[in-house]
Amino acid sequence: MATVDDSAAQDADIRIPLVDFSCWDKGSQEERLKIAQNLVAACKTVGFVYIVNHDISPDKLSQAFSWSKKFFDLSPEQKLSAPHPEGSSAHRGYSWPGLEKVSQVMSDKDDPELAKKLRQITDYKESYDIGSDQDVYQPNVWIPEETLPGFRAFMTEFYWECFAAASNILRAIAIGIGLEEDYLLKIHSGHNNQLRLLHYPPLPAAALESEQFARMPAHTDWSSITMLFQDDVGGLEVEDINRLGYFVPATTIKNAIVMNVGDLLQRWSNDELRSTSHRVTLPPLSDRFAGADRMVSERYSIPYFLAPDVTSVVECLPTCVSDEKPARYLPITQGEYNRMRSQMHYPDKATEPGTGAAY
Numbered sequence: 001m002a003t004v005d006d007s008a009a010q011d012a013d014i015r016i017p018l019v020d021f022s023c024w025d026k027g028s029q030e031e032r033l034k035i036a037q038n039l040v041a042a043c044k045t046v047g048f049v050y051i052v053n054h055d056i057s058p059d060k061l062s063q064a065f066s067w068s069k070k071f072f073d074l075s076p077e078q079k080l081s082a083p084h085p086e087g088s089s090a091h092r093g094y095s096w097p098g099l100e101k102v103s104q105v106m107s108d109k110d111d112p113e114l115a116k117k118l119r120q121i122t123d124y125k126e127s128y129d130i131g132s133d134q135d136v137y138q139p140n141v142w143i144p145e146e147t148l149p150g151f152r153a154f155m156t157e158f159y160w161e162c163f164a165a166a167s168n169i170l171r172a173i174a175i176g177i178g179l180e181e182d183y184l185l186k187i188h189s190g191h192n193n194q195l196r197l198l199h200y201p202p203l204p205a206a207a208l209e210s211e212q213f214a215r216m217p218a219h220t221d222w223s224s225i226t227m228l229f230q231d232d233v234g235g236l237e238v239e240d241i242n243r244l245g246y247f248v249p250a251t252t253i254k255n256a257i258v259m260n261v262g263d264l265l266q267r268w269s270n271d272e273l274r275s276t277s278h279r280v281t282l283p284p285l286s287d288r289f290a291g292a293d294r295m296v297s298e299r300y301s302i303p304y305f306l307a308p309d310v311t312s313v314v315e316c317l318p319t320c321v322s323d324e325k326p327a328r329y330l331p332i333t334q335g336e337y338n339r340m341r342s343q344m345h346y347p348d349k350a351t352e353p354g355t356g357a358a359y
Helices: 029-045 058-072 112-119 151-176 205-209 263-268 334-342
Strands: 018-020 048-052 093-095 126-130 194-200 216-219 225-230 236-239 247-249 257-261 278-280 299-306
Touching: 018 029, 029 048, 029 151, 058 126, 058 151, 058 194, 058 225, 058 299, 126 151, 151 194, 151 225, 151 299, 263 334
Parallel strands: 018 048
Antiparallel strands: 048 257, 093 126, 126 194, 194 299, 216 278, 225 257, 225 299, 236 247, 236 278
16 A cells, blocks of 8 residues: 555545655665555555655746736636636636536536536636647637736647646556556547646635535546645535545645546446546634635635547447456547536536526
């Protein structure tokens, strides 16, 4: 089992494992195999893992959060110079509070009443989504260079540094489940990934407690894997695999990657690797509230979603299928799967900034 950092999940029913990648680049074959085995063990049991001593420097992470704050400090008019496209086919540009609704419901058409009920609770967050500039399916929507000089150049560089770190994680997973090191990378060119800057504005704790607003409702990710960088405010919670519906804090470890298995990798692995539900809600510590209104501190996080190329076919991996455990899923392209999962998150028509109401 991977090394556990007890301070990272004190008093929790589950422990999120911690895997040290310091020996990955120059370690022996045995050391690399051990890292891979520990990582896969965490993916099979919890579905979440802290990764430390990865290739993204603390200085680069500090710069990324600084640029994120600069972006969200812009005026609404400046941020809306790069609006998220209408509908759910592209995840690029700026999404204002109330536009996106995170949910496990696949589509408004599957359960219209439930979808309508879920949309009555606004996800009080704003985001800015970035992809590869070579992605012809989801073109980037950049704010003008004069609005925030240097932003595009930094985020483009950071996007590819994240892909390099994610590539090592995919290599380790492949080794850990008995595949050739680059097996999974063959259909992960990096051009179908998503870098997301997330800002949760401050709001009264009572607004979350009464479910007038949500920060990020419980969900699983659609990707192969997600790498998350978070500030020290807290609020990320992971579902206890032994008590479904019960969530425990994923406490921040400075500069660590919080990596989790996505639904596609669970599907790929024939359910051997676990895509675990998680959410963002009230931070666990009382000192995160301030003033008579018990204002919840603002929170910043940066997830990076790693996905296969759009036309690639996802089918159960050869080492995860046997006569005793036949394939549970039919093959599907990443593009087909993405369309199926994205329909609920964004309405068919754009919504008015700040209201969450269709116009």
